[in-house]
Amino acid sequence: xxxxxxxxxxxxxxxxxxxxxxxxxxxxxxxxxxxxxxxxxxxxxxxxxxxxxxxxxxxxxxxxxxxxxxxxxxxxxxxxxxxxxxxxxxxxxxxxxxxxxxxxxxxxxxxxxxxxxxxxxxxxxxxxxxxxxxxxxxxxxxxxxxxxxxxxxxxxxxxxxxxxxxxxxxxxxxxxxxxxxxxxxxxxxxxxxxxxxxxxxxxxxxxxxxxxxxxxxxxxxxxxxxxxxxxxxxxxxxxxxxxxxxxxxxxxxxxxxxxxxxxxxxxxxxxxxxxxxxxxxxxxxxxxxxxxxxxxxxxxxxxxxxxxxxxxxxxxxxxxxxxxxxxxxxxxxxxxxxxxxxxxxxxxxxxxxxxxxxxxxxxxxxxxxxxxxxxxxxxxxxxxxxxxxxxxxxxxxxxx
Ligand SMILES: *[C@@H]1O[C@H](CO)[C@@H](O)[C@H](O)[C@H]1NC(C)=O
Numbered sequence: 001x002x003x004x005x006x007x008x009x010x011x012x013x014x015x016x017x018x019x020x021x022x023x024x025x026x027x028x029x030x031x032x033x034x035x036x037x038x039x040x041x042x043x044x045x046x047x048x049x050x051x052x053x054x055x056x057x058x059x060x061x062x063x064x065x066x067x068x069x070x071x072x073x074x075x076x077x078x079x080x081x082x083x084x085x086x087x088x089x090x091x092x093x094x095x096x097x098x099x100x101x102x103x104x105x106x107x108x109x110x111x112x113x114x115x116x117x118x119x120x121x122x123x124x125x126x127x128x129x130x131x132x133x134x135x136x137x138x139x140x141x142x143x144x145x146x147x148x149x150x151x152x153x154x155x156x157x158x159x160x161x162x163x164x165x166x167x168x169x170x171x172x173x174x175x176x177x178x179x180x181x182x183x184x185x186x187x188x189x190x191x192x193x194x195x196x197x198x199x200x201x202x203x204x205x206x207x208x209x210x211x212x213x214x215x216x217x218x219x220x221x222x223x224x225x226x227x228x229x230x231x232x233x234x235x236x237x238x239x240x241x242x243x244x245x246x247x248x249x250x251x252x253x254x255x256x257x258x259x260x261x262x263x264x265x266x267x268x269x270x271x272x273x274x275x276x277x278x279x280x281x282x283x284x285x286x287x288x289x290x291x292x293x294x295x296x297x298x299x300x301x302x303x304x305x306x307x308x309x310x311x312x313x314x315x316x317x318x319x320x321x322x323x324x325x326x327x328x329x330x331x332x333x334x335x336x337x338x339x340x341x342x343x344x345x346x347x348x349x350x351x352x353x354x355x356x357x358x359x360x361x362x363x364x365x366x367x368x369x370x371x372x373x374x375x376x377x378x379x380x381x382x383x384x385x386x387x388x389x390x391x392x393x394x395x396x397x398x399x400x
Pocket of ligand 1: 116118129130131132133
């Protein structure tokens, strides 16, 4: 077991490190090897020019086949906010090693509060010059418990945080009117579209990728699309979320922004894109779709998404009684027994390389990690600190 962990940790040191939103309710918290990797960064590889069956929920490396442990949900308190940790590696969050390698920043390092690099910050790899220029990130929800039932037509952006990713601890606001999830919870997604930046950076020359199509770019304009199991707590909402529309670029004419429920931004993939842009924005930079006003997203809770049918039986405050919302068309097809949320049924069929055995191994490994990890954390802390340091050094050499 230990040698497998070691192997997984070592292979992580050569992966390209970027940023993702970490939470125990995420898929692939433990990585995608089938054993628990406290230094996992399997979810942080950005998605770029992939076919939809690979970029959707990061199936490119089988992330949807590794559900969170039984009972672990991203809890969305209606009318309040929830917190995730944006980091480049699980080892730099409080989800590993009692958080001893976590700092205020996503990579465990320390930077000035007014961190500003005119040629783009590359460490952590944020695709921005400073906080005010950060593109924004978002969470979306689908009122389905079965991840294979989630599509662009039922995954609705419900919360946006302008000027992120920035610090590690990041909070998102939940609309007060969010209805309860079906029995077994909902599926949520975190998204970030990385800015296309027209500043030159010498770091580019060390990148293994060609940026010939991106004159003077300082990084690849790729995106993130990660799955989580989530549930709404304290829900009193009586209207279902509506069918989302693709966002449009509307910086120069706010009256043309899409109002009401919106899809996540799907950009720069081989297929499945839902936005195209060309030309320059009002600041004179190449247009780059983002979870901000340029694509019609308000900061915070998206309160205009409840355009679906009325839900007759509301008032539940958690997942246990949320099956009562089955009158809604958006929840009708979704009933999955809450007692088996980590069943292999949830794994997409097309990711054949990861067997159902690996999947249940992951689930049980994760469950045992929850109960046994404390003493291990302490024992292995020193060895891992060494590896984490190595990772930091190597990480800064890669910029996508
Ligand atoms: C942030 O970066 C932009 C673009 O380089 C620059 O115009 C702005 O002055 C910077 N703001 C701060 C607070 O450094």
